[in-house]
Amino acid sequence: MPATMNPSTSRIQVRPSTEREGRKDYISIRDYGFWYGQKKALDAISLDIPERQVVAFIGPSGCGKSTLLRNLNRMNDLVDGISHEGNITINGRSIYDPGLEVISLRRRVGMVFQKSNPFPKSVYENVVFALRVMGVRDRSTLDEACETSLRKAALWDEVKDRLQDSALGLSGGQMQRLCIARAIANRPEILLMDEPCSALDPIATGKIEELIHELKEQFTIVIVTHSMQQAARVSDRTAFFYLGKQIEYDTTEKIFMNPSQAQTEAYISGRFG
Amino acid sequence: MASSSDSNTPRGEAWVWFTGLGLIIGLGMVIGLLSLVFVNGVTVFWAPPVPVAQIDDGRTVIGQLAQRRIRAGSLANAPQYERQYQVGLRELNGNSYLWVDEAKVKAETFPADVLGLERVEHGPAFVRPQALRKSDGKVIPITDPAFESALQAEVSAAVVVREKFEEITRHRIGEVNREMDEARVALRRAEDLKLADEIPVRRRQIDGLEERFVILKAEAQKVVNSGAVATLDSKDAAGRAVVIPLTQIVRAWFPNRLDTWGRTQLFASRLGEFIFHEPREANTEGGLMPAIFGTLVMTVFMSLLVTPFGVITAIYLREYAQNGPILRIVRISVNNLAGVPSIVFGVFGLGFFVYVLGGSIDQLFFSDQLKYNNNTPVFGTGGLLWCSLTLALMTLPVVIVATEEALSAVPRGMREASLASGASKWQTIRDILLPASAPGILTGVILAMARGAGEVAPLMLVGVVKLAPTLPFDTVAPFLHMDRKFMHLGFHVYDLGFQSPDSDAARPMVFATTLLLIALVVTLNIGAIWIRNRLRARFKGAAF
């Protein structure tokens, strides 16, 4: 394919980065390396994620995007034989601080997975799950949290009459939005999204992207995506990874319009990966 | 492309047929077994016409055809048969069953006056009645059209009297006896410990119970006296006079007069007795209610014990235990446990549960009982609890393996979603993993139940008996007596088949009992499967 003919870049429209008030190094990753057993999956990652902004992780398959994302709420603790070097702090506090309980970390850092994974429970119970495990019993609190989260996830109107029905009866897109509603029900500070739209049609994808725009008023969002257009549409900053290394991290505008690394340029223009 | 159609020709077709053959053989065996048991088990209660057979040697036989088989020694191309008649009247004939060479049967007629009787003692009888001597002195000859209804009325009256009598002797007097035993133990203890206050109280209690015993005895006698003194005058096949008191009769029917509806009613009545009544005549007659009840209660208890044990163990193995050689050894041991012969569990149950655990319980909580009641153990002997525990242990691997499998089949995403929501590990297990794996766990429980309900060998060592005087359940607190011995359908089959003094009479009951055991296991399984399907329906949905 000739380098000049590059339809994907020409179509990409970058939303001007909106700088909001907030800590610039809200999440701070410093010289971070990570191993699955003997295999080094991440190497020398250093980046700061500002408060209430959307940061996109892009890069070819297997480059370690999910690994980094899943380390932000220590989901990788489930894997045997892992180890790390360097540090990650959230709002100044290390996530590996022995005094910090993993559970309380995960309550502050919500997560939406690539494949929607609703519980085999009612829609209502799915949304309020995080509150229930925190010990909230009060019915009106739960009802209210359920409604606000479903509204924020743009799902309320579709499911308000079937809150007690099984969540497994929803469509794929509805399920994914339900998972988002579930992740934000206990008002985390950070929302991690691992390819949240990869199984969705363009309309559902559009809804979720819309949602991300609204959610970033309140949450700091980290999103992994394979779609350049999506990264460009939703994110304020973008990090490009390759083979476990952080190649470039900058504002989305800069990455897509004027990347400083040749590898980034090649990946974005689709000549690579 | 052309060659692809060649290579698509299924080369392994012969193997498909071969596997199909295996399936057919397996199915054939199952269907054959079930239909054999079903046909033999159900026909026990059906009353066929009863012939009067004239035999060459001048004898006359009245009897229901029981079996027909090729005579030993007859030629294969010209088989000769012999017939077994159930002639009844054991007290006269010496044996209820009679083999007759078929070639020697001159004539078989089916006279309408042949009467079949089920009796309290000596088994059934087939006679030709002459007259009914009623309790009020009236005599109704067989020729009277009212004979049959009068006979049936007298039989029903006799049945009512007998039931009243049984109620008093078996249950109420039994209760007094039990209380008496307790009171005696208490008195002995009081005397031994010189409890001056208690001794007179106990004495008075015993006196009161003795009084009650005498009253009940008198009451029972009164019931007997009030009952029919009617008798049935009849003749047996040889023409000898047979006088049968109606108090002896359980059921009477004219096998050659009954229409299909009558036979069906008789069938239903016999089947009802079989299921809801207690056994008579060394278990060869009457019902199996205690055995059905015992099997049911024991199986349910076993499931209630094995499910929590198995599930907790599996949760630990799957969710908490460190992966490593020790875990592997534990898993292998659990799986091997499933292959241990069941009698070994019986020996273990006797050695550990009964003697060690039961013995310790007796030492700790029933030491008075031991000391003042001739060392009669309470829990230190076989019983319902030990049977349930032994079978629970035996079926534990099934539940563990099924639960582990079910837990590992829960999609990883669900577990991650729960943990990512800030749930602790235990909350994840309780709220997500266990509900989602409930159908799989229930499958394990169903398998365990099926295995446990049919097991006999270990039970013989830890608490099943041929005849239990009382059910493990009654109206005396604590209502469910886990220490009691009980009857079991599987053991009943064994006992009838191998230990019965009259093997001919026991044979049909073996089939009927087997059928009942199969029906019980199937019913239990259907119940569990129904619950499982309801659970499954809750977790099913349109995932994309």
Ligand SMILES: Nc1ncnc2c1ncn2[C@@H]1O[C@H](COP(=O)(O)OP(=O)(O)OP(=O)(O)O)[C@@H](O)[C@H]1O
């Ligand atoms: N549980 C695990 N155990 C061992 N290695 C793993 C595990 N998960 C991921 N890896 C390895 O770590 C590397 C990074 O994987 P990761 O899932 O982070 O990639 P990714 O960038 O998310 O890829 P994709 O875009 O395909 O999702 C890969 O080489 C992968 O094989």
Ligand SMILES: [Mg+2]
């Ligand atoms: Mg990934």
